[in-house]
Amino acid sequence: MNFTAKELINYFKQVVEVMENEKNYLCELDRKLGDGDHGVTMSIGWQAVNKKLTNELENETDCGKISSEVGMTFLNAVGSSVGPLYATGLIKGAKVVKGKSVLNDSDLAEFWIAFANGIKERGKAEVGDKTIVDTLAPAAKTLEENFAESGDFLSAFNEAVKSGEEGMKSTTDLISRLGRSSRLGERSKGAQDPGATSAYMMLSTFLTVVKMRSE
Amino acid sequence: MNFTAKELINYFKQVVEVMENEKNYLCELDRKLGDGDHGVTMSIGWQAVNKKLTNELENETDCGKISSEVGMTFLNAVGSSVGPLYATGLIKGAKVVKGKSVLNDSDLAEFWIAFANGIKERGKAEVGDKTIVDTLAPAAKTLEENFAESGDFLSAFNEAVKSGEEGMKSTTDLISRLGRSSRLGERSKGAQDPGATSAYMMLSTFLTVVKMRSE
Amino acid sequence: MKKLINSPENVVEEMIEGYVKAHPSHVRRLAENDRALVTAKETAEGKVGILIGGGSGHEPAFMGYVGDGMADGVAVGNIFASPPPAPILEVTKAVNKGAGVLYLYGNYAGDVMNFGMASDLADMEDIQVEMVLASDDVASAPKAEKEKRRGIAGEFFVYKTAGAAADFGYNLEDVANIAKKTNENTRSMGVGLSPCSLPQTGEPSFELGENEMEVGLGHHGEPGLRKAPIDTADNVADELLNSILLDIELNEGDDVAVLVNGLGSTPRMELYIMFRRVEQVLKEKGINIYRSYVGDYITSLEMGGASITLTKLDDEMKKMIDHPVDCPMFVQK
Amino acid sequence: MKKLINSPENVVEEMIEGYVKAHPSHVRRLAENDRALVTAKETAEGKVGILIGGGSGHEPAFMGYVGDGMADGVAVGNIFASPPPAPILEVTKAVNKGAGVLYLYGNYAGDVMNFGMASDLADMEDIQVEMVLASDDVASAPKAEKEKRRGIAGEFFVYKTAGAAADFGYNLEDVANIAKKTNENTRSMGVGLSPCSLPQTGEPSFELGENEMEVGLGHHGEPGLRKAPIDTADNVADELLNSILLDIELNEGDDVAVLVNGLGSTPRMELYIMFRRVEQVLKEKGINIYRSYVGDYITSLEMGGASITLTKLDDEMKKMIDHPVDCPMFVQK
Numbered sequence A, B: 001m002n003f004t005a006k007e008l009i010n011y012f013k014q015v016v017e018v019m020e021n022e023k024n025y026l027c028e029l030d031r032k033l034g035d036g037d038h039g040v041t042m043s044i045g046w047q048a049v050n051k052k053l054t055n056e057l058e059n060e061t062d063c064g065k066i067s068s069e070v071g072m073t074f075l076n077a078v079g080s081s082v083g084p085l086y087a088t089g090l091i092k093g094a095k096v097v098k099g100k101s102v103l104n105d106s107d108l109a110e111f112w113i114a115f116a117n118g119i120k121e122r123g124k125a126e127v128g129d130k131t132i133v134d135t136l137a138p139a140a141k142t143l144e145e146n147f148a149e150s151g152d153f154l155s156a157f158n159e160a161v162k163s164g165e166e167g168m169k170s171t172t173d174l175i176s177r178l179g180r181s182s183r184l185g186e187r188s189k190g191a192q193d194p195g196a197t198s199a200y201m202m203l204s205t206f207l208t209v210v211k212m213r214s215e
Numbered sequence C, D: 001m002k003k004l005i006n007s008p009e010n011v012v013e014e015m016i017e018g019y020v021k022a023h024p025s026h027v028r029r030l031a032e033n034d035r036a037l038v039t040a041k042e043t044a045e046g047k048v049g050i051l052i053g054g055g056s057g058h059e060p061a062f063m064g065y066v067g068d069g070m071a072d073g074v075a076v077g078n079i080f081a082s083p084p085p086a087p088i089l090e091v092t093k094a095v096n097k098g099a100g101v102l103y104l105y106g107n108y109a110g111d112v113m114n115f116g117m118a119s120d121l122a123d124m125e126d127i128q129v130e131m132v133l134a135s136d137d138v139a140s141a142p143k144a145e146k147e148k149r150r151g152i153a154g155e156f157f158v159y160k161t162a163g164a165a166a167d168f169g170y171n172l173e174d175v176a177n178i179a180k181k182t183n184e185n186t187r188s189m190g191v192g193l194s195p196c197s198l199p200q201t202g203e204p205s206f207e208l209g210e211n212e213m214e215v216g217l218g219h220h221g222e223p224g225l226r227k228a229p230i231d232t233a234d235n236v237a238d239e240l241l242n243s244i245l246l247d248i249e250l251n252e253g254d255d256v257a258v259l260v261n262g263l264g265s266t267p268r269m270e271l272y273i274m275f276r277r278v279e280q281v282l283k284e285k286g287i288n289i290y291r292s293y294v295g296d297y298i299t300s301l302e303m304g305g306a307s308i309t310l311t312k313l314d315d316e317m318k319k320m321i322d323h324p325v326d327c328p329m330f331v332q333k
């Protein structure tokens, strides 16, 4: 696969749209567990990214630059919990694709693994804490194992998104141990984690984008 | 008619009950025209009066003392617009029956005329301003005229209450010119004045009391 | 509406108890009357006494404004009801330091009667009393009948300047003149978004549709000029300001004090957004904002909404506005 | 819920604009970042810089507490969201007078990460930074895990003492120690009666039955310990106080500062009724109230409810609590 900088920009624009559409759903999840703003935060952040993408980054060809700028723009627009988390993921991902204008299968796999690990390090969350990491950690693990075996990004990522989805769904029954919802104890059970949900949207949107081009 | 101090106390106790029962209705009227507290104010005032009646005034035989104490107690418990108004009425009424332990027909007529005039002077309201005076002024006028003719308090007061009722009802279509509701202009039309209503209750309760004894 | 109270009958008594316990070095209750509060500090002999008062439910007004640079004492009424003459008279006696006492209150029928009766009683005790009534609400009567207007948030500036003048040693007549001058140069108008409810009834004080506001609302929930669909903060601020600017002559280079007052449940965020527009408009007109106050200064329990007040300032009034204040609910350095 | 705003996207920007226009002699915005505000007064060379911050919607917190005796600068986040590192860093640079900067903020995942990143960036610019996180809410984690607790209204006392210590010329370590000592001696707990709503969603932040309250509510509407039928002010105060008194050792003769904080739409009347009970209970136990604060100090937009905070004071902390303050939204003489 040769995934270009232009396509990366296009992917991020898709995320902008998805987050806008899912804003209310993500807020609703966060009202059950936290302060009800997760959708608003994602929307504010990705709208700021959208401006950046259609202006300064429009003709950018360095995938590393694109990803890190997207991360910083998101961070500076939102702060919040997810600002540092997603920004760190995007910047860590940026590092492994720095200077590249086209990404091959192995670049893409490394990008997403770095993304997931970056977020995990920043937030110091473990699987089972009811956070973004419950989506990203199993997804990254599946991606790494499948890609090591097959060398094919698309099929490996396809499996990874499935693991991410399972991870996301698993958060419903978890007792939260990090972030605002951790104070709920038993009462945090029964609601799906908003961050785990938006993280899944990030992954599944990428899958859609790469699937479409391979058709 | 020989109306005793004990009966006067009993009358005021009846007023306590009436105002308690009509509290919500009077508030509802005041919400349409003012700040919604007229029933609460009447209740607070008459509850304070009730304490006074059942304690210090229990064995009081001076009708003047009773009426002025009731007025002062009401005033000090409520302030508000109606505190000074009803208190002035009761104190002016007290003056004409000062020192008397039994009131005859003419005392009673004078009492209520003084009551109405006192309120009118204190509030400087004219008939048509949409206030207490719209009940009291026509009632006092009828009382005076009828009593001058017949010398019979009960029949004259019976007519007076009818005039008061008409006056009260006339406030519905009036544009308010005094008090809080005066700022409503045209919008004050269509709602009956709360003060005119409570004033009517004062009169009609007295009528009930004197009617019952004459049966 | 839910309330953190014990019983509706006792809210005023218990509030006062809490208040004097919270600020023992600032206020004390007179033994003579439960509803009579005065400053805990010794006020100077020969200083004009400043007495304020009105119904409860407007906190910080009125009891929150007792202290250095504002009022010497306050008579506290029931919720939205004028205090009776008795506590007014007791406060009068306590704050009279031989130079007389100035009563400052809003122009409401109840207050006029009760403060009037109290001043008659004070007269009988040979205490000189002057009265100045705030009548700043432009929505409450036409300009030609200004003396009929009710007092709303602009009362704050009347206390502020009169309190300062008394501190500066002005005599009773001159303090009263400052208060009158302030009232004459003050205009307010408000907008209501959601009602409050009296503890005793629990009923909303007025009704509004889901997307309605009441333009010109009084601060006891008295209906205003009209109901209108809710609008942007800028448009609302413009409407209130326009009504004010039509009513008082303000020219380029004039100085004003501005108060954007919250009625109870409107967040400061919204008040500052309102203020932002006020500043823009005044700047365009070359009117200079000398001092700004943004917050809950005179409320109506948990009512939603806000008002805008402008006071045109001369040099003397500026000095009074700048004078420091130390009250339990308002401090100015 | 109805709001006096222009558009949900611009509320924070417009609030800040209004704020700096209203108080130009107190606060200014840094050219480097829209969300970075600092005191307009010159702070002394060698004074430890106090930096506070957090999400918007808590006004007076956090931006209202910039000024003499409190914070030198504030980083302003979106509603209920930590500010990003950039404005924190800019404020850090502006308020560093060679003695380093102390970050004071509440213990929330977002704040921890953003302030942490900012301090790493400050480190790269050779600015010494210390951080103290408020964690006063006893309802948010068991005592054994105090470091996990969130910060609510008790943060106010942390700003108060640290701000004073910096004014007194303490060095960075010592100012941080005062802040830590204050946090360690501070306990809060709140109760929610009615939700607020984010301007962008308009949805209530939580749901409660008509006669329900949320005991232990967090000040972003985070669910508390349990829902319960609404109770009298005295019983609610007792429950909050009991939880606090079980958590911190207070003996006869000890001194405390008390804060009864309103969450936004709860009238002062109710706060003073709550305070009244707090004073009764503490008096019974022989605990001395050194100073009281009653009002809206840290809010959650128009949320209904209140919290109680106690801070146990030693002599050094009393001196800090007494130190005068001059901020746009809080002044103490």
Ligand SMILES: Nc1ncnc2c1ncn2[C@@H]1O[C@H](COP(=O)(O)OP(=O)(O)O)[C@@H](O)[C@H]1O
Pocket: A030, A034, A035, A036, A037, A038, A041, A042, A080, A081, A082, A085, A119, A122, A123, A124, A125, A130, A131, A132, A133, A178, A179, A180, A193, A194, A195, A196, D080, D081, D082, D109, D110
């Ligand atoms: N330490 C952490 N590590 C990973 N994810 C976290 C952490 N803390 C919080 N989160 C995620 O952040 C989400 C909440 O995001 P958001 O609502 O935008 O921020 P905030 O909690 O500041 O309002 C949670 O659902 C959770 O998935």
Ligand SMILES: Nc1ncnc2c1ncn2[C@@H]1O[C@H](COP(=O)(O)OP(=O)(O)O)[C@@H](O)[C@H]1O
Pocket: B030, B034, B035, B036, B037, B038, B041, B042, B080, B081, B082, B085, B119, B122, B123, B124, B125, B130, B131, B132, B133, B178, B179, B180, B193, B194, B195, B196, C080, C081, C082, C109, C110
């Ligand atoms: N000047 C006046 N003269 C006679 N009655 C008056 C006057 N002003 C007000 N009122 C009466 O007072 C009533 C309102 O009483 P209430 O609600 O108890 O007082 P407030 O207006 O202080 O809340 C009005 O309905 C009106 O009848």
Ligand SMILES: [Mg+2]
Pocket: A030, A034, A035, A036, A037, A038
């Ligand atoms: Mg959230």
Ligand SMILES: [Mg+2]
Pocket: B030, B034, B035, B036, B037, B038
């Ligand atoms: Mg009324």
Ligand SMILES: [Mg+2]
Pocket: B035, B037, B080, C079, C080, C081, C082
């Ligand atoms: Mg009233």
Ligand SMILES: [Mg+2]
Pocket: A035, A037, A080, D079, D080, D081, D082
């Ligand atoms: Mg948040």
